Amino acid sequence: MDEYADLMLANELVARADSIALRHFRGRNPVRTKVDGSPVSEADLTVERAMLDLLRRERPGDAVLSEECGALGDSRRRWVLDPIDGTIPFLRGARDWGTHVALEVDGELVLGLLSRPTEGRVYWARRGHGAHVRENGARRRLHVHGGGALGSARVTGFLFDDSPVRGDLEALPGWTRSPVSAVGDLLEGRLDALVDEGGKVWDRAPAALLVREAGGRVDDLRGGARLDLPWLVYSTPGLGTGITDFLVDRLSRRDVPGRS
Template sequence: MTVPGYDEDLTLATRLANAADALTTARFRALDLAVSAKPDRTPVTDADTAVEDAIRAILAAERPDDAVLGEERGGSADAHGRAWVLDPIDGTKNFLRGVPVWATLIALVEDGTPVVGVISAPLLGRRWWAASGGGAHLRDAAGERALSVSGVAALSDAYLSTTDLNTWSEYHSRERYLALTEACWETRAFGDFWQHCLVAEGALDVAAECVVNPWDVAAAQVIVTEAGGRFTDLSGAPTYEGGSALSTNGLLHDEALTLLRR
């Protein structure tokens, strides 16, 4: 699992994911799980904070000069230099309800661009990773393999996913998203990290989210692009910091953007 130029960083990200998995799997469905609400009313568990604190402790020892931005403890990822962008548990609502679709997301951003990404979903038995120039990969029950996006070239044949339909009314346009669904073959709401990973696998063709945070999609951006796909915000900018996200196999990207633009 080494990539010239980023081999040590990818090895470290893998260690961080291993540490996170040990904590999250131990706390999943725990009867004493402590849950509170953040100012935006989204839930946070003691597992979220424990995972981020554990990752930060390792980074402080291994990469003391790198910045860190995490969902629970804050921080920053400047446009210049190196920063680790962390989501200790993406899919916290699933986690606290006992739904096994959640993951730890770890990205290394260099000069504003994600260059290493690891997404680990231990209850799904799946881990995705990528580094710039090294392709994207998946390990699951069937073994380890390189990833490649689909070759679907028409929206009428495309498989589309989002996270929550209601957010389109609040943050973008429900009508624009429905226009995209009507142009596609099938639609689902696999949600969060999983849909972007499925685009990288070639199982989905389009994944759209109208509201995201940087830690939600930094790792997904490098995984999707290294699998041959395209990742932008809904304005078409290739950034994880745009507040929205669209990942596709590349062939469908411009047409999807056109339908989603208000």
């Protein structure tokens, strides 16, 4: 399959998802609570159905992993979808939400897109072709840079309320509270590191490829970059392993290797 054709399809998926989500934004959205305690709205489900319908028509043999419906099909090609990433801010009428789309081939990420429709912005990356952002019709290539000593680094994170390292991270001089758009802030040079505790594959897949293609680091605290392990850290190359070494040290002191 032509990767450029896949990129065009991924852009169509994002455009369709954003258009539907914006129609529901700040409107009446019936909500239920999922088993894990997180909310899912009618908007989430409507967006997901539209994305799945498009994939069934354009790539009927491909597998899918989506937040609301789970795993569908079995193929060496798998689309990873988060129809509305940031359902809570979406339901509150805030702006930090968007759509995530990624494509894996033989277990390797080859495409990643994430949108911020209230800002008119889409970030995308194609393996080996760099990371980019499109905003209001203008396109820019992204390069992650900066970050030196951990003590002066700008760090944020998605953490559990009872995270064993919350106090350690919040004590860092450059710690800031994390918005959903934090990956974009890292790609745009406003952050040096983002710590993700307990994220899911659909949360992480586009960001992992974007950060790598922009020249940054992605680390699962175990020497790799798996998306299905408890921790994932995105950082600038200048920060080196400073943030991951810090987290490994603090977790080992508490005898907590991570969350399942």
